[in-house]
Amino acid sequence: MEPDAITSLKIPGSVVRRLPRYLTQAQHLRQEGVEWVSSLSLAETLGLTSSTVRQDLSHIDFQGVSKRGYSTAGLEGALARTLGVDHDITCVLVGAGNLGRALALHDEFGRQGFKIVGVFDSAPAVVGKKVGRFTVQGMTELAGVVREQKVEIGIISVPHEAAQPVADQLITAGVRGLLNLTTAHLLVPAEASVVDARVLASLRELAYGVKRR
């Protein structure tokens, strides 16, 4: 199944950021037993226009059906393939503090294909401790684990001052993508990806929203 050369060429960032939401919605609908969904219905539940939905889905290798819409199961599969979450992706987590431990204990990531294969921390008091099924490892072990297990993604949950050095260690060890939970802005080589998940920034955006009625 060679993916269509045109559709797989490059999907705009604005679209890529919405694809996970369509995937979540398709999963929820399929689990509820819904077999078909229209662009209009997807748009209404996600706060978009049906036009945007159809435009977005034209980027993935999947066809809707006139008069019916999109098969929820088909859509789920095609979106997973497009995003690259149709197979397991190995991850490591660095920083076993309050947030890091919550992430390590969150089984849903594993069910969705994100397999955490190691949890790391620099504090001697934390190293060796158990977090769910993990034993926290020291930072000296990081590079070896990344190499041996071909780890693709590093999840960074350390204090913001430590984020850039940790990012550098992860990239040097061979990780290709970083999920950054800190307030720091990470500089990485062009061939690596960074996605920020900053809760404080979201709260501040919300503060602006509640200020002006």
Add this chain to the structure above:
Amino acid sequence: MEPDAITSLKIPGSVVRRLPRYLTQAQHLRQEGVEWVSSLSLAETLGLTSSTVRQDLSHIDFQGVSKRGYSTAGLEGALARTLGVDHDITCVLVGAGNLGRALALHDEFGRQGFKIVGVFDSAPAVVGKKVGRFTVQGMTELAGVVREQKVEIGIISVPHEAAQPVADQLITAGVRGLLNLTTAHLLVPAEASVVDARVLASLRELAYGVKRR
């Protein structure tokens, strides 16, 4: 200090989403003792162009200085005022699971003006338990606390199926903004704001980034 009518009218969403990052950067620089920062230097550390930075900052009620740039302290203050984080904002947290407990224990939110005044959960096994300085309260207490303490923001950290009913309860009780940490898409009246902070969606976006070299 009446804010300028034009600048305060309405700031585009694309800009509002970047303002928290400028604020974080201004804070970090000021704490390091840096007094001035140029649009070019801000742009380089945040991965933007200097043009975008100047355009963005033209929306806030603050002037740079020719040949020097922006005063870090002044910028921090003006951004805080624009976003509405120059005074405390009361919040409640609903869902005292793994993630909710991490958020409740995160002192930085309080230092940044987001004061959590209550933690709530529906599970009898959890209600009454201590989470840091909080005692988890039952959902029957929620409306009263929101009303009495004039709570502005609700942080939702419950399983996704429960997110919409919890959102409804929060809005009915009088909250004006929701921070949604679940995969659900929340429907709220037009006068309320929702900001999503979805870690799984960020991971999926990252998966696409690491897939295509």
Add this chain to the structure above:
DNA sequence: ACAAAAATGTTAAAATTTTAACGTTAAACA
């Protein structure tokens, strides 16, 4: 078999966002 209708995929227009260009201001210094 044919007509009607519902929903797609696509084209093109509208709106927004980003970037470049440049005139203006104020600091530094001869």
Add this chain to the structure above:
DNA sequence: TGTTTAACGTTAAAATTTTAACATTTTTGT
């Protein structure tokens, strides 16, 4: 005191993103 220059604020162009319009397809029903 005047000149140079770094960096701002603003205008306008370029690029991207969103929305609307509509021709096409496929099902349903007569």
